[in-house]
Amino acid sequence: MAIRDPGSFRDPTGTIFSSGDTILRSVNGEAAQNFARLKSSGAYDDLTGRGWIIGADEADAVLLAEVPEPAQGGRVLVHPRLPFISYPYEWPFALLKRAALLHLDVQLRALDFGFALSDASAYNVQFAGHRPVFIDIPSFVPYQDGDYWTGQRQFIEQFVNPLLLRALFGIAYNAWYRGALEGIASSDIVALLGRFRRWLAPDILTNITLPDLLQRRARHAPDTATRPARPLPRAALKLVLQRLHGWISKLTPKTIAPTEWQRYEIGNVSYAGDEERRKQDFVADFARRRLPACAWDIGCNTGRYAEALLANGARSVVGFDSDLDALEAAASRASAGDLNFLPLFSDAANPSPAQGWAEAERSGLTSRRNADAVVALALVHHLAIGRNVPLPFVVEWLVGLAPRGVIEFVPKPDPMVQRMLRLRRDIFEDYDSAQFEQALGRHARIVQRLELAAGGRTLYEFERVAG
Numbered sequence: 224m225a226i227r228d229p230g231s232f233r234d235p236t237g238t239i240f241s242s243g244d245t246i247l248r249s250v251n252g253e254a255a256q257n258f259a260r261l262k263s264s265g266a267y268d269d270l271t272g273r274g275w276i277i278g279a280d281e282a283d284a285v286l287l288a289e290v291p292e293p294a295q296g297g298r299v300l301v302h303p304r305l306p307f308i309s310y311p312y313e314w315p316f317a318l319l320k321r322a323a324l325l326h327l328d329v330q331l332r333a334l335d336f337g338f339a340l341s342d343a344s345a346y347n348v349q350f351a352g353h354r355p356v357f358i359d360i361p362s363f364v365p366y367q368d369g370d371y372w373t374g375q376r377q378f379i380e381q382f383v384n385p386l387l388l389r390a391l392f393g394i395a396y397n398a399w400y401r402g403a404l405e406g407i408a409s410s411d412i413v414a415l416l417g418r419f420r421r422w423l424a425p426d427i428l429t430n431i432t433l434p435d436l437l438q439r440r441a442r443h444a445p446d447t448a449t450r451p452a453r454p455l456p457r458a459a460l461k462l463v464l465q466r467l468h469g470w471i472s473k474l475t476p477k478t479i480a481p482t483e484w485q486r487y488e489i490g491n492v493s494y495a496g497d498e499e500r501r502k503q504d505f506v507a508d509f510a511r512r513r514l515p516a517c518a519w520d521i522g523c524n525t526g527r528y529a530e531a532l533l534a535n536g537a538r539s540v541v542g543f544d545s546d547l548d549a550l551e552a553a554a555s556r557a558s559a560g561d562l563n564f565l566p567l568f569s570d571a572a573n574p575s576p577a578q579g580w581a582e583a584e585r586s587g588l589t590s591r592r593n594a595d596a597v598v599a600l601a602l603v604h605h606l607a608i609g610r611n612v613p614l615p616f617v618v619e620w621l622v623g624l625a626p627r628g629v630i631e632f633v634p635k636p637d638p639m640v641q642r643m644l645r646l647r648r649d650i651f652e653d654y655d656s657a658q659f660e661q662a663l664g665r666h667a668r669i670v671q672r673l674e675l676a677a678g679g680r681t682l683y684e685f686e687r688v689a690g
Contacts, residue, residue: 225289229583237361242289246304247282249290251297254361258298261363266336275329276357277302277349300360306352306517306539306565307593310585311345311381312400313567313575315547316389316476317554318355322348323382325355327468330372334461339366343374345381345406350565352539353557369454372463376438379430380406383467386474387412387427393477395547397568404579409435426470479547493601493639498675502631503531505673505682506598509629510535515596517541519624521571522602526553529564532598541594543569571602572610597621597628601680604633604640607654614654618662626687627670632659633680656681 225240225247232238236254240247250258258279261267270276282290282299290299311319325348330340340362347359372378384407385396392415399407409431413421421432494502506528510518514536520529523542532540542564544550553566569575569588577587599621606612621630633640634656635649660683663669667685674681 224291227291229581230579230585232580232584234359234361240290242286244304245286245289246302247286247290248279248300248302248360249297250300250361255297257364258300258360260365261336261338261360264336264338266333266338266363269336270329270332270357273332274354274356275325275332276360277305279360302358305349305356305358306563307350307541308586308591309350309565309567310575311348311385312397312404313569314350315550315554315566315568316386317551317558318350318353318566319345319382319386320471320474321353322350322355323378323386323471324468325357326378326382327464327471329357331461331464331468333363334366334457337366338363339370339372340364340374343372343378343381352563352565353554353561366457368457370460371455372460375463376409376434377406378467379434380408382406383430383471384409384412386471387431388415389476389479389547390474391416391477393479395479397547401575401578404585410439426466430467430470476547476551493637493680495676498680501673501675502600502680502682503528505684506600506629507531507535509596509598509684510537513596513627514538515594517594518596518598519543519594521597521599521621521624522605523553523566524549526556526562526564526566528598528600529553529566530556530560530562532596533562533564537596539563540565542566543571543574545570571606572612592624594625595627597625598630599628600631600682601633601639603630603659604637604643604654608640608643608651614658615662615665618659619666622663622666622685622687628685630663630683630685631680632656632683634678636678637680 225242228239228241236252237248237250271278279300279302282301286301287299314322322345326343333339341364342362347357347362348355349358385400388394388396388399388407396407412431413435416427422428510532516538518532518537518540520532520540520542523529523544524546526542529540529542540563542553544566545568547568550566550568556562557564557566574588577583577585577590579585603617606617607614635654660669663683663685667687670684670686672681672683
């Protein structure tokens, strides 16, 4: 029997189920009729042909039997399963911007066929590699000339305001967004802009300052009858969407702060001679032999090793890093090479938790594990020494992410580790290669190891053991 997705409950017209590798969506009543109209209008074929929306086929009798009885009153659609489900608060600037532009593109093209989107949730967009795709088919509703864009405020708070935090102020929005799942309130942006700036920029004035002012006035207005709003012609609605598209297209992220990783591509002083080439060859050889369907690159940095994995047999890579500037470079690399690579923001010591309604609406990172290989290069010392996570805990966590992988151990004499210890007391007596190998041996078999320099950085290929 198919299992209902715990995050699928807000829309009464449709519910998501999963059955093995199959994703099912029940749509009932008006939503089922709207889907039929969407297909007959040509809009569905046009949008799927552009790769903008996810495919949806009618379920056959076998799959239909998998869906619980209450959901069988309407239609049941089958969607392709995406490699990984991510959330807006995990997306770096480049990906959030792409998702915002896709939403506007879909809305504009749907209007050409007589449809609109009923809401503007950022959670209606997912990524297949670096490419965004709109996934909420029941959001398409018939457009009536004169209709307003009911999702405008939602779009601003879930897409535009987070982008503005980074573009205008150099503030990382990810933790803020994670703590406010419905987006970043326009009132917060207005407060940050200050008294004068909020009135001077036309796009900010029309999309943030004035709507926030009207919203605050409406909350304090007496309960009296209001005049009906004047119809908004289709041409005017399209102009609103097009202006937003142009504004967002020009937004660029401010650098948050200089980091070690911003210089990584130019000159990495952590490796001498041919050490880095040998490291890349080790990772490439692992990928050729193991051919992972989905590899996780923990501490992916600019995506160099994710690209090496993909070039040598991995079908997809999901990368995680806490350096947002490095992630921008990774997103650019994925786009330039059209790589099946999704770079996401994640602090390995504080990854995304299960949250939302009943702590189940948005899944935590651990419950989304789907990797059959993991790569963690130059990461262990940042957790064990930089974040005081005991070395055995770090190893157990990494081995638990996938049944096989490659981990790099950086010993204490390494210049990077010494730099980390420069301004603090060394309390890490158990941090050495022997302790690392002992911890790894509790959970996995060491397939092979490569010492890049005598007594220096060492790569370990492991295979997890049962029990």
